[in-house]
Amino acid sequence: xxxxxxxxxxxxxxxxxAPAVQDFNLSVERGEFVSFLGPSGCGKTTTxxxxxxxxxxxxxxxxxxxxxxxGVAANKRKIGMVFQSYALFPNMTVADNIGxxxxxxxxxxxxxxxxVQEMLKLIHLEDKAKRYPAQLSGGQQQRVALARALxxxxxxxxxxxxxxxLDAKIRVSLRNEIRAIQRQTGxxxxxxxxxxxxxxxxxxxxxxxxxxxxxxxxxxxxIYNFPQTQFVASFVxxxxxxxARVADxxxxxxxxxxxxxxxxxxxxxxxxxxxAIALRPEMIHLAKGTEGVEMNHLNGxxxxxxxxxxxxxxxxxxxxxxxxxxxxxxxxxALPQRGEMLSVVFPRExxxxxxxxxxxxxxxx
Amino acid sequence: xxxxxxxxxxxxxxxxxxxxxxxWGAFDFxxxxxxxxxxxxxxxxxxxxxDFWRTFTFSxxxxxxxxxxxxxLIVPTAYWVQLKLPHLRxxxxxxxxxxxxxxxxxxxxxxxxxxxxxxxxxxLTIFPALTNTxxxxxxxLIAGYVxxxxxxxxxxxxxxxxxxxxxxxxxxxxxxxxxxxxxxxxIIMPNLRAALLSGALLTFAIVVGELTLATxxxxxxxxxxxxxxxxxxxxxxxxxxxxxxxxxxxxxxLIYFVTRGSNAQVTGAH
Amino acid sequence: MAQAALAPSAKPNPLVARFAxxxxxxxxxLPFFIFALMFLxxxxxxxxTGSFTDAQGNFTFQNILDLxxxxxxxxxxxxxxxxVVTAIIGGLFGFFIAYALVMTGVPSALRTSLVTFxxxxxxFAxxxxxxxxVAALGRTGYITAVLRDTIGYxxxxxxxxxxxxxxxxxxxxxxxxxxxxLVMMPALEGLRREWREASENLGATGIQYWRxxxxxxxxxxxxxxxxxxxxxxxxAYATAYALTGGRLQLVSIQIGAQIRGDxxxxxxxxxxxxxxxxxxxxxxxxxxTWLQRRAERWLx
Numbered sequence: 043x044x045x046x047x048x049x050x051x052x053x054x055x056x057x058x059x060a061p062a063v064q065d066f067n068l069s070v071e072r073g074e075f076v077s078f079l080g081p082s083g084c085g086k087t088t089t090x091x092x093x094x095x096x097x098x099x100x101x102x103x104x105x106x107x108x109x110x111x112x113g114v115a116a117n118k119r120k121i122g123m124v125f126q127s128y129a130l131f132p133n134m135t136v137a138d139n140i141g142x143x144x145x146x147x148x149x150x151x152x153x154x155x156x157x158v159q160e161m162l163k164l165i166h167l168e169d170k171a172k173r174y175p176a177q178l179s180g181g182q183q184q185r186v187a188l189a190r191a192l193x194x195x196x197x198x199x200x201x202x203x204x205x206x207x208l209d210a211k212i213r214v215s216l217r218n219e220i221r222a223i224q225r226q227t228g229x230x231x232x233x234x235x236x237x238x239x240x241x242x243x244x245x246x247x248x249x250x251x252x253x254x255x256x257x258x259x260x261x262x263x264x265i266y267n268f269p270q271t272q273f274v275a276s277f278v279x280x281x282x283x284x285x286a287r288v289a290d291x292x293x294x295x296x297x298x299x300x301x302x303x304x305x306x307x308x309x310x311x312x313x314x315x316x317x318a319i320a321l322r323p324e325m326i327h328l329a330k331g332t333e334g335v336e337m338n339h340l341n342g343x344x345x346x347x348x349x350x351x352x353x354x355x356x357x358x359x360x361x362x363x364x365x366x367x368x369x370x371x372x373x374x375x376a377l378p379q380r381g382e383m384l385s386v387v388f389p390r391e392x393x394x395x396x397x398x399x400x401x402x403x404x405x406x407x
Numbered sequence: 408x409x410x411x412x413x414x415x416x417x418x419x420x421x422x423x424x425x426x427x428x429x430x431w432g433a434f435d436f437x438x439x440x441x442x443x444x445x446x447x448x449x450x451x452x453x454x455x456x457x458d459f460w461r462t463f464t465f466s467x468x469x470x471x472x473x474x475x476x477x478x479x480l481i482v483p484t485a486y487w488v489q490l491k492l493p494h495l496r497x498x499x500x501x502x503x504x505x506x507x508x509x510x511x512x513x514x515x516x517x518x519x520x521x522x523x524x525x526x527x528x529x530x531l532t533i534f535p536a537l538t539n540t541x542x543x544x545x546x547x548l549i550a551g552y553v554x555x556x557x558x559x560x561x562x563x564x565x566x567x568x569x570x571x572x573x574x575x576x577x578x579x580x581x582x583x584x585x586x587x588x589x590x591x592x593x594i595i596m597p598n599l600r601a602a603l604l605s606g607a608l609l610t611f612a613i614v615v616g617e618l619t620l621a622t623x624x625x626x627x628x629x630x631x632x633x634x635x636x637x638x639x640x641x642x643x644x645x646x647x648x649x650x651x652x653x654x655x656x657x658x659x660x661l662i663y664f665v666t667r668g669s670n671a672q673v674t675g676a677h
Numbered sequence: 678m679a680q681a682a683l684a685p686s687a688k689p690n691p692l693v694a695r696f697a698x699x700x701x702x703x704x705x706x707l708p709f710f711i712f713a714l715m716f717l718x719x720x721x722x723x724x725x726t727g728s729f730t731d732a733q734g735n736f737t738f739q740n741i742l743d744l745x746x747x748x749x750x751x752x753x754x755x756x757x758x759x760x761v762v763t764a765i766i767g768g769l770f771g772f773f774i775a776y777a778l779v780m781t782g783v784p785s786a787l788r789t790s791l792v793t794f795x796x797x798x799x800x801f802a803x804x805x806x807x808x809x810x811v812a813a814l815g816r817t818g819y820i821t822a823v824l825r826d827t828i829g830y831x832x833x834x835x836x837x838x839x840x841x842x843x844x845x846x847x848x849x850x851x852x853x854x855x856x857x858x859l860v861m862m863p864a865l866e867g868l869r870r871e872w873r874e875a876s877e878n879l880g881a882t883g884i885q886y887w888r889x890x891x892x893x894x895x896x897x898x899x900x901x902x903x904x905x906x907x908x909x910x911x912x913a914y915a916t917a918y919a920l921t922g923g924r925l926q927l928v929s930i931q932i933g934a935q936i937r938g939d940x941x942x943x944x945x946x947x948x949x950x951x952x953x954x955x956x957x958x959x960x961x962x963x964x965x966t967w968l969q970r971r972a973e974r975w976l977x
Binding site (some may be wrong): 094095096114116117118119120121122123125127128129130131133134142143145146147169174187190191194 | 869871872875877878879881882885889890893894914918923974
């Protein structure tokens with residue numbers, strides 16, 4: 043049995059018509075690191091707060107370690123939580139902040155002090171024990187918040203966009219530190235973020251959410267390479283999306299603005315229907331004229347060329363659709379000029395067949 | 408209803424009653440000036456008194472002059488401190504907080520001791536006794552009012568100046584060829600409109616019914632008049648208290664609208 | 678902003694450069710310093726020197742020693758008592774109301790009107806306030822009459838008197854607790870929701886949250902504001918005089934009588950009383966500043 047289970051969870055706020063979260067089903071194994079990824083307002087934080095006990099589901103149940111906690115108060119759940127704004131207690135020193143959970147649990151001093159020391163060591167802030175939070179940098183404060191959450195030895199750690207208030211450089215180093223500490227302590231972690239790179243680099247699995255629904259659940263590899271819905275495709279990575287007409291479903295034959303394409307597998311749609319497809323930019327190349335027949339070709343006019351140093355980004359317009367792809371810089375080659383007619387090639391596997399915007403299914407491609 | 412909401416409403420109702428009942432009491436009382444008739448007789452009578460208009464006008468004049476003087480004194484000072492002498496800020500702030508330590512009764516006591524005889528420095532007379540003429544006593548009264556309003560006015564102006572980038576505004580104006588007068592009256596003051604208005608309204612609320620300074624300096628102000636009226640009348644003082652309350656209310660409402668969205672002090676001295 | 682093109686620069690301002698080396702920038706503050714000297718500092722100092730001068734103009738400590746006279750000590754005690762009582766009761770009452778306004782589901786229209794009302798009430802002092810209370814709670818006042826006519830309870834028959842310690846305290850509370858409400862509301866709003874959630878998350882109960890986090894954070898503002906209320910009542914003259922005339926021998930009332938006509942038969946003693954008042958006010962402001970520092974210690 044999974045360590046954390048949410049089944050059919052739904053949250054409806056009384057002042058908003060649309061549910062904040064609906065039909066949320068998820069099983070998380072012990073020790074797993076799972077991210078909720080999505081734009082703001084997609085319900086990821088609400089779901090996290092329901093796990094923490096700050097909100098209560100309208101429908102559905104939440105089970106942690108075999109015990110249902112749906113109606114249990116937040117202060118009885120023994121879950122660690124790290125907040126976006128750190129939420130350190132300003133009137134307490136770093137050490138007092140870290141020891142707070144043990145203090146309110148009335149643990150003896152002899153237990154609290156070594157535990158606090160251990161935590162300070164874990165976050166490499168042994169010398170800051172007597173400081174007040176306001177005397178620390180943002181990154182240090184968030185490490186203290188992490189230590190405070192872990193000091194009570196929670197079995198589940200919730201992180202609500204813990205890095206979004208920090209600047210880019212610290213974000214990356216602290217991200218690695220969080221993952222290392224999570225591995226070291228073996229705590230099960232749920233991580234909320236709107237940053238796909240963060241989610242990709244940290245997680246065992248990612249739950250992509252949109253408008254209160256789960257769009258797709260999978261490993262970072264699956265989410266990136268095989269997005270199942272238009273939303274995931276648009277939110278994760280930099281896919282080229284376009285509309286295609288189905289020419290022959292069983293052969294995977296498609297047509298984009300009159301130009302034929304062939305997908306690597308059969309299309310689950312009827313002849314003549316229009317479906318959404320996506321092209322992965324890293325598999326698109328400029329045609330050299332030597333490609334085999336199994337490659338797809340698309341012709342268009344160069345709309346814009348952007349020189350980005352090591353790479354060159356080219357946008358080619360077909361008629362309504364635009365394909366953007368990157369090529370490595372090569373000083374011996376001239377840059378494509380605006381208006382120049384080009385042919386791009388890509389293998390059949392580069393074509394992703396997307397489902398409708400709201401379809402959320404967990405099946406792998 | 409949630410239990411906390413119940414207790415919230417309980418305390419809020421209690422507060423509202425405490426604030427409202429004395430006013431309602433005074434209002435109801437003021438309507439019963441004539442036996443068995445509910446009416447505004449006490450108001451008509453209070454307003455019919457020439458002394459009321461005389462003292463009320465006097466107090467308003469004093470308030471007006473006090474506001475002008477404090478604006479002219481405080482805006483350049485606060486501006487100059489921010490622009491040129493930031494290291495003197497603690498000194499200036501300390502002085503502006505002194506009126507909290509020195510109540511009006513002490514202030515006027517000091518004025519009378521110091522200024523009821525000529526100010527002399529050795530054989531040199533700097534100026535004659537200020538309490539000798541009406542005009543010079545008015546000067547003392549206005550100075551006292553400026554002092555009473557100092558903490559509120561200064562803080563209001565200082566916050567206002569912090570909200571605009573004084574240095575950049577000044578340098579921009581200078582680079583366009585503006586002189587100090589233009590900078591002060593065409594650039595700084597207009598940008599402080601909200602702060603100045605709220606400071607002015609607060610000064611008005613403090614000054615118009617003020618008793619202590621006016622009484623001991625013997626000036627024919629509204630505060631002493633109302634106090635005297637209370638010695639031998641019952642209904643008119645109640646009526647004028649209601650009027651005073653409405654004026655204070657008006658000043659506060661105006662401050663609220665003027666300073667919406669900014670942080671302004673809304674309380675004065677007693 | 679319109680001046681965005683002209684970024685602030687570290688370059689010295691031409692005017693400052695011209696004055697460099699000469700402290701001419703001081704001139705800008707001269708009017709303010711002269712005003713403060715003439716109408717704030719010198720008058721106070723003159724009371725100070727007067728306290729140490731006898732009738733012949735010689736230096737003496739006698740005036741200060743005479744402050745221990747029974748009637749004078751009584752006046753100070755009475756002033757301090759009424760200030761402490763109204764500061765504590767007004768402070769607690771104001772705190773509960775601020776709490777109710779910020780933390781519970783009080784409708785926002787009610788909230789806005791009460792806050793505006795508090796702004797008015799904290800400025801509505803002096804003669805008009807005293808008369809409103811006379812009209813409401815005086816012997817023939819409205820509330821007195823209503824209580825007598827409806828439930829047959831005559832508060833004056835049961836020992837109440839508006840012109841007493843209790844009556845004056847009730848009147849002072851009219852401007853004391855609203856001031857507390859106005860100062861405490863931002864302080865309570867400053868308690869972040871995350872602090873409460875973080876403490877709950879770590880297993881703390883609501884009581885533990887208040888005991889370890891909210892109250893320690895609020896204590897300096899609560900005590901500091903109560904000290905302001907103390908000074909507010911201690912220095913008050915107009916309200917007390919208009920309400921009770923000379924019936925309550927507060928320090929401010931005695932000083933007023935002394936200004937009117939040397940009732941102490943010793944001007945020096947009068948100055949010493951004023952000086953004592955300033956000392957007490959100064960001590961309370963010092964305590965206030967100390968508390969503010971303490972509060973800011975966390976924020977540095």
